[in-house]
Amino acid sequence: MSLSFGVFLRTQKVTKRLVKTTNIRGVLQRCAYTYTSKMRLLAHNMLACNVKGVVNGYPLTIHATKIETNESEFNGNFIVHMLGKLDWGAFLKACKEVNASEDLPEEIPSRDAFGTEEEQYEMFLRKVHHALLEVTVVEGHLECPESGRKFPIENTIPNMLLNEDEV
Amino acid sequence: MSRPELTAPAEYFYDAAEAKKYTASSRVIEIQERLTERALELLNFPRDDVPRFLLDVGCGSGLSGDRLTELGHHWVGVDISRGMLNHAVEREVEGDVFESDIGHGVPFRPGVFDGCVSISAIQWLCNADKSEHDPRKRLKAFFSQTYRCLKRGAKCAFQFYPENARQAEMIASSALRVGFSGGLVVDYPNSTRAKKYFLVLAAGPPDSMPTAKTDEANDYANAKQDVVGRGGGKNKFKHNNNNNSEFGLGVKKKRKGDKHARTIYVGSKSHPEGKGKAWVMKKKKQMRNRGVQVANDSKYTGRKRKERF
Ligand SMILES: C[S@@+](CC[C@H](N)C(=O)[O-])C[C@H]1O[C@@H](n2cnc3c(N)ncnc32)[C@H](O)[C@@H]1O
Numbered sequence: 357m358s359l360s361f362g363v364f365l366r367t368q369k370v371t372k373r374l375v376k377t378t379n380i381r382g383v384l385q386r387c388a389y390t391y392t393s394k395m396r397l398l399a400h401n402m403l404a405c406n407v408k409g410v411v412n413g414y415p416l417t418i419h420a421t422k423i424e425t426n427e428s429e430f431n432g433n434f435i436v437h438m439l440g441k442l443d444w445g446a447f448l449k450a451c452k453e454v455n456a457s458e459d460l461p462e463e464i465p466s467r468d469a470f471g472t473e474e475e476q477y478e479m480f481l482r483k484v485h486h487a488l489l490e491v492t493v494v495e496g497h498l499e500c501p502e503s504g505r506k507f508p509i510e511n512t513i514p515n516m517l518l519n520e521d522e523v
Numbered sequence: 524m525s526r527p528e529l530t531a532p533a534e535y536f537y538d539a540a541e542a543k544k545y546t547a548s549s550r551v552i553e554i555q556e557r558l559t560e561r562a563l564e565l566l567n568f569p570r571d572d573v574p575r576f577l578l579d580v581g582c583g584s585g586l587s588g589d590r591l592t593e594l595g596h597h598w599v600g601v602d603i604s605r606g607m608l609n610h611a612v613e614r615e616v617e618g619d620v621f622e623s624d625i626g627h628g629v630p631f632r633p634g635v636f637d638g639c640v641s642i643s644a645i646q647w648l649c650n651a652d653k654s655e656h657d658p659r660k661r662l663k664a665f666f667s668q669t670y671r672c673l674k675r676g677a678k679c680a681f682q683f684y685p686e687n688a689r690q691a692e693m694i695a696s697s698a699l700r701v702g703f704s705g706g707l708v709v710d711y712p713n714s715t716r717a718k719k720y721f722l723v724l725a726a727g728p729p730d731s732m733p734t735a736k737t738d739e740a741n742d743y744a745n746a747k748q749d750v751v752g753r754g755g756g757k758n759k760f761k762h763n764n765n766n767n768s769e770f771g772l773g774v775k776k777k778r779k780g781d782k783h784a785r786t787i788y789v790g791s792k793s794h795p796e797g798k799g800k801a802w803v804m805k806k807k808k809q810m811r812n813r814g815v816q817v818a819n820d821s822k823y824t825g826r827k828r829k830e831r832f
Pocket of ligand 1: 581604
């Protein structure tokens, strides 16, 4: 069962989706082909410079030259789960760096702040979802705030390889 | 099958062409999926519909990741091979991937992952591809930094292909040395083909050790070395069979020195007295014909080892 199901899912994915591509000057283009795998802000929020001797290698500054926005499936449970792990300050900073500020609050609001306003809460979670999981940095580089070490991003993949003298 | 680990460093072995070939093989897909399922089972998350945030070490082109996605989890992957990663991007895998050498550690902040899996990758850490490479140092960097980026109590399930018993031992003990608790689970220990090694670890206090899979229930008596708990005092997993004996040490001793054997079980059911010199010579010849390097024959070939306890 597992195999045929897996293969089925993968064949489904072959159909490329239509998405928005934005270059950093804010020009919108539509293109018929895109990448969905990626470095997005969720993974970026967890990333830290691990060069030997660096103490505060977090968060890495994003210098993007090409950004894409893709739709991804919303899962409220997961976003709530991840709110407990996020470094909110680093997330807001990253949002600015990729022009994805969705007028998010300065602090994570507690669930109680929304009371019975289920919809309001979901709206908030959806905004977070969008910034965390729908914005991809395709090209550019990351920079360690302490050492200035740069990590290039090509084809959505940050190159975090270290030189032998950095370990 | 010869070991790719012996041919070239991973970043060269898994080039663009190999990445395509590997990922297109239905046999590979099926095996990697099964192994990933088993790894998730070993992580043993509560069934609560919450997608977990996982690290996939040596994620390659994302075959293991695809299965994690299908089973409802979110993953981030690291791999040293640009060829594999570009192929993952081309295939539009769901995870975010980073080019990184796990022998140098993993570039994440502390306490963020709910669990970690690795499918068919960590044996590569035992290679010394560059003059500066010291496998022990690389294992230590990998395990200590992986430990750090896991949530306290989070688990790892690493399926890997040790070259021999000593290598499995070296990998497992490096993990325990940085504070992990756990040990090896060997599935289907009596089958040369189906046998699979999983290093199952917890970042923090010991837990009960999962049970290995075996072919038949009555095989169990024969396969009592299936779970090899190791590590000093507080890091020791309890074996969750009714059998409470700790056989870690005895097994370890038996394994020492049998560096040519892929199978660590001394005394099999079919050949209780060992397989004998003629059998060993025949196997060696077969392997040579297939182009695999095997040790030269000598007066020690196929000789029984002394029992050392
Ligand atoms: C057999 S593939 C498995 C890939 C994937 N987990 C799967 O199930 O299909 C092994 C992977 O380990 C990666 N690898 C080997 N050494 C590595 C290292 N030092 N750091 C990161 N990845 C490594 C290889 O590049 C390769 O993609």
